[in-house]
Amino acid sequence: MRKSDPWLRASALVAYAFLYVPLAIVVVYSFNDSRLNAEWVGFTLDWYRKLAGDGAMIAAAGNSLVIGISASVVSTVLGTMAGVAMHRYRLRVLPLLILAPIAIPEILTGVSLLIFFVMLNVTLGLVSVAIAHITFCIGFVAIVVRARLAGMDETLTEAARDCGASPWNAFRYVTLPLIMPGVIAGALMAFTLSIDDFVITFFTAGAGTITLPLQIYSMIKISVTPEVNAVSTLLMLLTLVLIIAAARISPTLLRSTQESTS
Amino acid sequence: MVSGPPLAFLLVFFAAPTLIMVLASFRSPGEFGGLAPLVDASGRIDLNVDGYARLVTEPVFAQVFVKSAGYAALTTLVCLLLGYPLATLIARSAKKHRDLLLLLVILPFWSNFLIRIYAWMIILGPNAALARLVNRALAAFGADPVPLLFSAFAVLVCLVYVSLPFMVLPLYANLEKHDRTLLDAAQDLGANAWQRFWRITFPLSLPGVYAGAALVFIPALGVFAIPDILGGPDDTLIGNLIKQQFLETRDWPFGSVLSIVLTAAALALAGGATWVARRSGGASRA
Structure with a gap:
């Protein structure tokens, strides 16, 4: 291997610093004994204590959890089906519908669902948010599952069918165990996307339902407070654990997210 | 089925x-x-078609579209300048390091969108070190202090920040496939580093550049949370206008008009980028 130019290393280092320093600052200041988020004063866990006693925040976290679990379960089932269908058949409409919610600006999915729910007299709340999250999570699950299927020996399923297994049994006992890592990774991704979503939730939640990102939004619109740093740190930790778990379960995850963006 | x-x-x-x-x-x-x-x-x-007519007759809306396109274009350009060296470095590093280096680019994308905006509220805040440093420097030249937060600058920095991974990934996917012997051949024929880049690497990477540009430009065009939180009164973009129509003015038909024009623009750009990438990909193979 030839040596990289020093300027190349330097500029890549600048780019990595640009990506990580802001997040590091959020984490560091969550332990800072100062209201201002401006300079380091001293170590404290006060902001985490304050967080533990913040009823609104805990209620919001509960909502996020309920939405995240239901959205990831449904989108994993539907996304797995879509991934299998896209792998086996040359489809035209489904891939388009799967990728469109990911490709267009998020705000469009949010406002069109807002009109849709209000026109149908659906009360905005946990259910409308969960449905909205499922629409964009299906695509991510489908992409991961399809990538997993692409690396699999399809003749195994055919062999099972030749031996007399019904299509469902061939799927249940042969295909599904083989693609399980992809399915689990897809589920973890869907959960993470749901927990983190702000824009689409903002339009589909209505007035009464607050999720964690919505609560953070209303707090930072008023002022900067280290309590937000504390909840952000915890949320980042959760996301990090889930994504690393997903990447470990399905090493193709990294490659498939990369392929879906290229 | x-x-x-x-x-x-x-x-x-x-x-x-x-x-x-x-x-x-x-x-x-x-x-x-x-x-x-x-x-x-x-x-x-x-x-x-009153809503569409309004879009044409009231120039303020066209101005917002132009301003949004300007912000998105500037974001794309800065992402390209920052992302190209990074993608090149990852593509050239040893195979066993590539996945880790790539993961480090993707990870921030998985952290909460609002947290990434909030981080810039802290960094650019009036009491933070950066603002004090900049304003001390400005004072030394006799200039008035400027706020960093709630400005076009804050919006652009944050747009670049959230968009960078989307530029690096397709660029890397392209650069990784390049045949190194082409560069060796060029070097043997006497091309210097600069010529090797502009006449071989860059033209071959154009499909990656177009894909990255589309992935950065389209979401940036429709963004509303970043200008909403970090922008000043002059930083109203299409996304903010749409949000206003749906949640404040409650003029849904006009909000829909704006959304449809935005969708059309996004689809046209995505289609255009795919077409150009395919064409340039074909040309470089010939």
Whole structure:
């Protein structure tokens, strides 16, 4: 291997610093004994204590959890089906519908669902948010599952069918165990996307339902407070654990997210 | 058929809402927000192009579209300048390091969008070290202090920050496939580093550049949270305008008009980028 130019290393280092320093600052200041988020004063866990006693925040976290679990379960089932269908058949409409919610600006999915729910007299709340999250999570699950299927020996399923297994049994006992890592990774991704979503939730939640990102939004619109740093740190930790778990379960995850963006 | 349930779900909760929005853009705003009844008291069906006409006759809206396109273009350019060296470095590093280096680019994308905006509220805040440093420097030249937060600068920095991974990934995917012997051949024929880059690497990487540009430009065009939180009063972009129509003014038909024009622009750009990338990919292979 030839040596990289020093300027190349330097500029890549600048780019990595640009990506990580802001997040590091959020984490560091969550332990800072100062209201201002401006300079380091001293170590404290006060902001985490304050967080533990913040009823609104805990209620919001509960909502996020309920939405995240239901959205990831449904989108994993539907996304797995879509991934299998896209792998086996040359489809035209489904891939388009799967990728469109990911490709267009998020705000469009949010406002069109807002009109849709209000026109149908659906009360905005946990259910409308969960449905909205499922629409964009299906695509991510489908992409991961399809990538997993692409690396699999399809003749195994055919062999099972030749031996007399019904299509469902061939799927249940042969295909599904083989693609399980992809399915689990897809589920973890869907959960993470749901927990983190702000824009689409903002339009589909209505007035009464607050999720964690919505609560953070209303707090930072008023002022900067280290309590937000504390909840952000915890949320980042959760996301990090889930994504690393997903990447470990399905090493193709990294490659498939990369392929879906290229 | 296994594709049935996901297809049905997306037809109901994605395709139908999109069509309803198209229909809503031709209707009249309701008296108390939302939409007026489709069939009015005298039995006429109320469909019109007032919203689209407004877009043409009131120049303020065209200005917002142009401003949004400008912000998105600047974001794309800065991402390209920052992302190209990074993608090059990852593509050239040893195979066993590549996945880790790539993971480090993707990870910030998985952290909460609002947290990434909030981080810049802290960094650019009036009491933070950066603002004090900049304003001390400005004072030394006798200039008035400038706020960093709630400005176009804050919006652009944060746009670049959230978009960078989307530029690096397709660029890397392209650069990784390049045949190194082409560069060796060019070097043997006497091309210097600069010539090797501009006459071989860069033209070959154009499909990656177009893909990255589309992935950065399109979401940046429709962004609303970043200008909403970090922008000043002059940083109203299309996304903010759409949010206003739906949640504040409650003029849904006009909000739908703006959304449809944004969708059309996004689809046209995505289609255009795919077409250009395919063409340039074909040309470089020939």
